[in-house]
Amino acid sequence: MADSEQLVDPELEGLLREFSTRPRSVFLRSSRKDAMRILRSSTNEPLSALAVPDALERELITVHRAELAEILKQACRNKLLKGERERLFVMRYRTANERVEPVPIQGLRDRFALADARNPGEPWAGATDAIERALFPQASAEPSVLELAALGERLVPGDSWRVMTAIDQLANGNVEAVRPLCSAVLDGCADVESSLRALETIAMSEAIKQSPSRALEAQSSACAIKGDYPLGHINLFLFAVDKRTALGAADRLEESIAPDHPLVLELSAASRRRWTGNCGAPRAAARVLANELKPAIGQVGGRLASAF
Amino acid sequence: MPGPRFPRDGSDALDPEQGGLLHGDSPREVLLRIANGDPLELGPRVDAHLAEEGLMLTPRRVQLRALAAVAYAACAQGAPLDLGPWLRMRIRESATALIDEDREAERRNAPLAPDSAHFLPMIAAFGVEPGLARRTSVAFHSLPVPRRLLLRGIVQEGRSLAEMTQELRRPVEETRAELRAAVESLERAIGARLSERLGGEDRG
Numbered sequence: 001m002a003d004s005e006q007l008v009d010p011e012l013e014g015l016l017r018e019f020s021t022r023p024r025s026v027f028l029r030s031s032r033k034d035a036m037r038i039l040r041s042s043t044n045e046p047l048s049a050l051a052v053p054d055a056l057e058r059e060l061i062t063v064h065r066a067e068l069a070e071i072l073k074q075a076c077r078n079k080l081l082k083g084e085r086e087r088l089f090v091m092r093y094r095t096a097n098e099r100v101e102p103v104p105i106q107g108l109r110d111r112f113a114l115a116d117a118r119n120p121g122e123p124w125a126g127a128t129d130a131i132e133r134a135l136f137p138q139a140s141a142e143p144s145v146l147e148l149a150a151l152g153e154r155l156v157p158g159d160s161w162r163v164m165t166a167i168d169q170l171a172n173g174n175v176e177a178v179r180p181l182c183s184a185v186l187d188g189c190a191d192v193e194s195s196l197r198a199l200e201t202i203a204m205s206e207a208i209k210q211s212p213s214r215a216l217e218a219q220s221s222a223c224a225i226k227g228d229y230p231l232g233h234i235n236l237f238l239f240a241v242d243k244r245t246a247l248g249a250a251d252r253l254e255e256s257i258a259p260d261h262p263l264v265l266e267l268s269a270a271s272r273r274r275w276t277g278n279c280g281a282p283r284a285a286a287r288v289l290a291n292e293l294k295p296a297i298g299q300v301g302g303r304l305a306s307a308f
Numbered sequence: 309m310p311g312p313r314f315p316r317d318g319s320d321a322l323d324p325e326q327g328g329l330l331h332g333d334s335p336r337e338v339l340l341r342i343a344n345g346d347p348l349e350l351g352p353r354v355d356a357h358l359a360e361e362g363l364m365l366t367p368r369r370v371q372l373r374a375l376a377a378v379a380y381a382a383c384a385q386g387a388p389l390d391l392g393p394w395l396r397m398r399i400r401e402s403a404t405a406l407i408d409e410d411r412e413a414e415r416r417n418a419p420l421a422p423d424s425a426h427f428l429p430m431i432a433a434f435g436v437e438p439g440l441a442r443r444t445s446v447a448f449h450s451l452p453v454p455r456r457l458l459l460r461g462i463v464q465e466g467r468s469l470a471e472m473t474q475e476l477r478r479p480v481e482e483t484r485a486e487l488r489a490a491v492e493s494l495e496r497a498i499g500a501r502l503s504e505r506l507g508g509e510d511r512g
Contacts, residue, residue: 056343059376060335066405067380114384118335156405157412188415189450189497191407 067115068131069156071108075135076145076152076164078102086145086171088270088279089204093263096230096256108135144168159185159194166201170208173279178205196222200235207239208280215239230257234267237297237304241286246293250301259299272307282308330378330387339379348395350374357399362456364429364448364464365406373402407449414446433463440498447497455490458483 080086081102092100112135134143134151145168149161162181169177182198190198199222206215216239223232233252240246257264275281282290290297290305297305329347332338342348354370357363377398388394410426420427420442427441436444448456458476461467467475473483495502 055372056339056376059373060339060380062373062405063376063380064335066401067384118380118383156408158408159411189411189446191411191450192452 064115064118065155068112069152071112071115072131072134072148072152072155073160073164074103074108074111075105076148076161076168078105078108079145079148080164080167080171083171086168088274088277089171090167091231091263091267091270093231096261096263099262159188159190159198163194163197163201166198166205170201170205175205175208178202192225196226199225200231203235203239204280210280210283212239212241212283212286216241216245228252228256230261230263231267234264234304237301238271238282240289243289243293246289246301247296250293250297253300253304254298257300259303264300264303268304268307271304275307328387330382332379332383335376335379335383338382339375342378343375346371348378348391350378350395350399353395354399357396357403359460361400361403362453362458362460363403363407364433364445364456364460365403366426366428369406369426370399370403373406374399377402407446410442410449411446414442429464433460434494434502436498436500436502440500443498444494447494450497451490451493455486455493458486459490462487 077100080090081092081100094100112131116132131151134148146165149165149168152158153161162185166178166181169175169181178201182202185194185198199218203215203218203222206212206218216236219232219235219239223229223236226232230253233249233256237246237249237253240249287308290308294302294305329341330338332341342350350371351367354367354374358365358367358370374395378395381394381398382388420439427438427445430436430441430444430448431438434444448459451459454476458472461472461475462469469480469483469487473480476483491502
């Protein structure tokens with residue numbers, strides 16, 4: 001009968017032998033200047049894991065790194081959902097029935113403390129230092145979504161960083177940054193959720209740039225991916241430049257969501273606040289169209305059109 | 309073809325009297341226990357997840373990542389009260405992370421491992437060159453779940469379009485159109501025609 005040593009996976013034996021022999025190999029430094037370059041690039045190498053030869057240790061490092069990245073991601077979402085300008089662009093709904101609440105910052109700090117305590121060794125010291133600086137900032141230097149996302153992109157490259165940065169840039173008036181970031185997502189066989197968010201963000205940026213037909217084109221592509229979804233039809237209605245599109249979207253909305261649904265109310269209020277702030281206010285032609293169609297657009301459409 | 313074996317509930321793995329596999333001071337300590345002989349039955353659980361989600365990743369690759377994820381999460385969160393759903397979540401996270409990694413590697417044109425073992429399911433199912441296997445995998449895993457399930461059923465499980473139509477309870481024309489759309493998505497992504505094994509006359 002084999003002894004217990006022989007039963008252990010050989011890869012795992014390698015892992016055990018190599019405990020505490022790792023050089024300090026991860027060190028995150030991400031200047032504000034470089035952040036956008038990193039996020040627009042599709043060639044970012046994830047840090048360090050490939051340099052670790054043993055399969056299971058590599059997996060452990062990757063999992064730890066993913067946990068740190070997830071904490072950063074929640075920190076970004078927190079800012080996008082709670083920021084004064086950002087929440088005019090980000091609705092707290094994944095679907096009409098699924099509301100998204102920001103993770104309390106204390107929860108993130110607790111999670112980070114746990115991750116830090118479980119740090120299996122030297123290789124992560126630099127990374128956790130950098131993230132600690134990001135999550136526990138001095139009052140005068142709170143990191144932006146752009147900076148956090150650039151850090152996250154270096155930890156675990158992925159489309160969610162690009163999409164969150166695009167939304168952040170949109171909310172902060174840098175509309176021209178949106179399309180390159182979202183195009184980087186759409187050019188790379190993105191997953192359905194990322195493609196959808198990228199297209200919605202492009203649509204919103206085009207609406208702000210007063211290019212309703214481009215906005216409509218992007219939103220129509222999003223609707224083609226997702227199929228029937230109320231937020232998609234709301235956007236189609238808001239971006240509509242012709243009667244047929246507006247009436248079609250209004251009909252779909254009437255069938256799929258109640259006029260007093262919080263999503264409709266919050267989105268109408270956010271649109272009104274954006275437009276009052278002179279951010280992508282509908283052109284005169286859109287207001288005329290909304291007025292003309294008022295008797296035919298149902299209660300949900302009527303509620304949305306009231307924001308015009 | 310029989311589906312993956314359903315794993316036992318594994319509740320003894322949580323019981324300190326039975327060894328308390330998931331109780332430990334460090335991820336490596338837990339990893340050492342759960343990597344030895346698959347006491348949590350991650351193998352069949354991974355197979356079940358791949359089948360349910362229509363994924364065509366190498367099971368061993370998902371299992372390795374899931375082992376690390378389980379060891380890490382057990383130390384960070386404590387052993388779960390209900391093992392099955394908790395392990396399913398770890399496996400889901402692991403598979404998603406691997407798909408994301410492949411997508412990013414493909415984007416930056418990172419070199420493929422010489423043996424292409426990670427992408428054998430793609431080579432076997434679609435008959436693509438090893439050099440195209442990762443790109444095919446990325447494109448396949450970007451498809452919506454229903455299309456993945458349909459395509460996987462045909463190319464990996466060897467089922468006919470008629471069988472899939474029956475299982476999905478949809479009109480045959482709809483299933484055929486879905487299959488055609490899925491194959492065309494892959495062909496566009498890899499810039500090549502896929503082999504005849506994709507369904508022959510069934511592709512319609």
